[in-house]
Amino acid sequence: MNQQTLHQLLSRVAAGDVAVDDALLALRSLPFESVDDFATLDHHRSLRSGFPEVIYCESKTPAQVAAIAARLAERSPRVLGTRASAEHFAAASQLVPDLRYNELARRLWLIGNPAPRHEGVVVICAGTSDLPVLEEAALTLEMMGHRPQRIFDVGVAGLHRLLPHVPTLQNANVIVAVAGMEAALASVVGGLTDAPVIAVPTSVGYGASFGGVAALLAMLNSCASGVAVMNIDNGFGGGHMAALINQRIVKKD
Secondary structure (H helix, E strand, O other), X not given: OOHHHHHHHHHHHHHOOOOHHHHHHHHOOOOEEEEOOOEEEEOOHHHHHOOOOOEEOOOOOHHHHHHHHHHHHHHOOEEEEEOOOHHHHHHHHHHOOOOEEEOOXXXXXXXXXXXXXXXXXXXXXXXXHHHHHHHHHHHHHHHOXXXXXXXXXXXXXXXXXXHHHHHHHHOOOEEEEEEOOOOOHHHHHHOOOOOOEEEEEOOOOXXXXXXXXXXXXHHHOOOXXXXXXXXXXXXXXXXXXXXXXHHHHHHHO
């Protein structure tokens, strides 16, 4: 249930095409619905924030993910599951046949009514090992109606690789910078553009990286202005925030 479908339902009630009792039946599960004994789904979230509840699949069983995905798909044309395994997808696709899966980004999703594709977001990563987090951010942006430009493998170990992309960065409305190891890429990018930079640290690195804590602290201590930091490996959060920022900008244009 989102603003468009709710408006359509109320318009049909006002026109006499839908009975009040039928409309009540359609609205019965707003704002939430219990699923068996393991989940309470927030069907009201799309009305409040413009995007439906997202399934965090990790630590859930394939059967739980499948049940949640099926209930969400009944009431929304968009379903998104992050940290999804092939087993999660196999179970969920039995109940939601049009569901799609990206192994690299570890996500499953359904888009029934694609939103317009807005330009203006750049997603950039330091190394090839950061690609899973970058793709999670990029695919989240695409699902929210934005067409991000991807820039790969331009970390500071070879800074000259980044220089040809400076015009692209300077023309962006918002940038998602993904990096592990010492995570210096976010500071470098922040110093090259006036666009807000959403830094996403990854757990990529040897022992002293402490599973991404070193990258997180490096980004938090960035000397560049305009850099905000997400949690470790949170590509979804970075992509979602970038979409919200870009949406405000394109609306003004």
